[in-house]
Amino acid sequence: MTSALDRWNPLTPLAAAIALVLVAFAGPQPWTPAAVLALSLAIALASGIGGKVTVLTLLVVVPTFALLVLLDAAFPEPAAETRWIPSRAGTLDALAISLRLGAAIAALGVIVVGVAPRRLTRALAARGLPAWAAYLVIASLEAVPDARRRAEDVLDAQRCRGVAVGKGTGVRGRLRALPALAGPLIVGLVIESEERALALDARAFDARGKRTALAPIADPIGEIWARRVIWLALAAAIAWRFWEFAHSLVIAQVSRS
Amino acid sequence: MAMGVVRNALRVVCYPPVPLPARRPLSTLALALIPRAVALNLALGAVVGALKLPVYLDSVGTILVAVLAGPWAGIVTGIVSNSVLGLLVSPALFAFIPVAIVIGWLAGVAGTLGAFRSLAGSIAAGLVIGVAAALASAVIVIALMGGLTASGTGLLTIAIRATFGVSVDSAAKIAAVVTDALDKPLSCVLVYLVLERLPRRLGARFRRAAA
Structure with a gap:
């Protein structure tokens, strides 16, 4: 399978996909996963693999959402009045979970569908695997x-x-x-x-020493810097979420006392 | 380059030191077996599909490697197996790598303790592996998917919630235990039967390589 991602070193889309998955789970819900899902599908479409990634995502997201809504409708909370009518809170919960899952599947799906595993493994081997x-x-x-x-x-x-x-x-x-x-x-x-x-x-598989790649994968300096920026942005986003979490704990304690 | 040295009137030829093999945690035999075990985890789906059995048998390769080559090889097989499944089937399967690690490690430990020398021991090992794998997968399913997977286990979770009135989290754990308590002992029995049929020379080679 060839895609527009073949122009890149496979490590760059991999770093972007991992960062997107972590951001989808760490960011404010449900808007961050919704944004990550939209961005991942846009990247897939731009790379010529939009159809396959969308199908892969829908195959997991739609049944999960349907089952969660069904569960909520069949077994309402004690306070709820009607059975077999999904509650607003339950549907929003199901939507949040499905969006998070969909964002992760779509981001990783871009790698699974768009990057040849052999190329990805060779790129990882060049970086010390x-x-x-x-x-x-x-x-x-x-x-x-x-x-x-x-x-x-x-x-x-x-x-x-x-x-x-x-x-x-x-x-x-x-x-x-x-x-x-x-x-x-x-x-x-x-x-x-x-x-x-x-x-x-x-075939001397055990031989020690650096191996020379038959077809080395290019890693331009621009992509190396792009990956560094991705990791830095991810670290900053996670640190910001931790700070927010700690801040909310302090506020809760102050208001209690 | 060889150098000649004369010692006690005898000519001793000294060769430059031979480079030692690269350090890695697995024997060559285990390395050669793991890709076939990973493929087996996927290929047995065709057999299960033909027999229309309500099990997965997607860990037979992992358990086999763990018993033959030790817990570390079992863990590596589990990781590679779920990674390859994630690449070939659905990225959602990457999330279940910890479950495969639990299966590989426990099967390796059970093999080291000699559980696979008898049918009863294999079934007991399968039950322990099944419960541990079920609890590990239930934690992932609850944390990532709200307690339901888009599979038969998801429907079983709803059925358990309907029948016993327990919470979704508890129903997810019970559903996982019910599924794995059937699947893993059957996988272990299959591995036991294969080990019985395997040439003794080959079994001994694996044990020597793992030691």
């Missing part, structure tokens, strides 16, 4: 499609041998079929890992 950690992320992403295909193969093979699967077999029968279906898949993957370990050792 250990080689073994980078290998784990990239190898896991590459192993997923293969394992899924193998799971389908095992399912087909065991069906051919007469293992009953699906409707009409009862929960007990299906539970009994589970080891026959999952067992070969798991054992196969464990045995294969021994071969992969030998290959890693043979």
Whole structure:
């Protein structure tokens, strides 16, 4: 997947996304998450990934909001009069929670959809992520499609041998079929890992020293400064919220005394 | 470059020191297994889907690595697994990384204590892991999502609130425990059965590498 974000070093959108998520949770509610959600969707649209990020966000936000409103309508507080009519406070609470969640999903969704994981891992490795950690992320992403295909193969093979699967077999029968279906898949993957370990050792995976990237990712000075500004702004925003919180505690204590 | 040294009339060849392997907390065998375990966590969804079972079995790979290679490897598998899930499925899953850490660590500890040498021990380990994972996930769901997730567990929370009249927070905790109390023991039993089938040579290699 290519997006306009490919022009940037992946660490810059990552820093922006993390900062947006933290601001959405730390800022005044519900306006900050609403603003973060709008900003994240605008960035996604400008990067050509607006549709995918919007779908990803709606898939989490809409059911969460619906369930929270349903819960409020079905079980009103003792003071409330009518059942099955959502209260104003309950709906606002549901909206605040859903907006916060939506802001986080949209901000991280820009990274998930717009930045290739391999590129992101390479950029992190260039900034000091250990080689073994980078290998784990990239190898896991590459192993997923293969394992899924193998799971389908095992399912087909065991069906051919007469293992009953699906409707009409009862929960007990299906539970009994589970080891026959999952067992070969798991054992196969464990045995294969021994071969992969030998290959890693043979290729001097353990070698100490700085590695040279085959395709280094550019990190212009402007982006390095942009990230510094993002972290500073985030620290200032969190410090401001802490100060506000401490201030409200002091006022509450003074008014009590 | 090799250098010749004469000692006691014998010629001893001295080589420059060989660079030591890079320091890392996992054996090569564990490193090779973890990506397959992460893929397994996702791929077992196809098996569960085909069998239409009311469980997830999305931690079998994490538990397997933890038992074979120790708690640290289990924790790493949990973190990588939820990160990859977050990248491939939904960013909401990043929030559940602490749950995966709890599962990996507890399964590793249970493996070290020998819980996976018997079926009963595996079920007991699964129950402990299930309750701990449920409480960890309930805390996250309550803090971030108001007690409800957009899944079957969310509907179960509403059903529990309707039936027992408990608060949303309590209903979320009960729903999580009910779901995980079925899922994790089943995952542990599956790992136990796999360990029984695994070639002994391979099991011994993992134990040597983890020691």
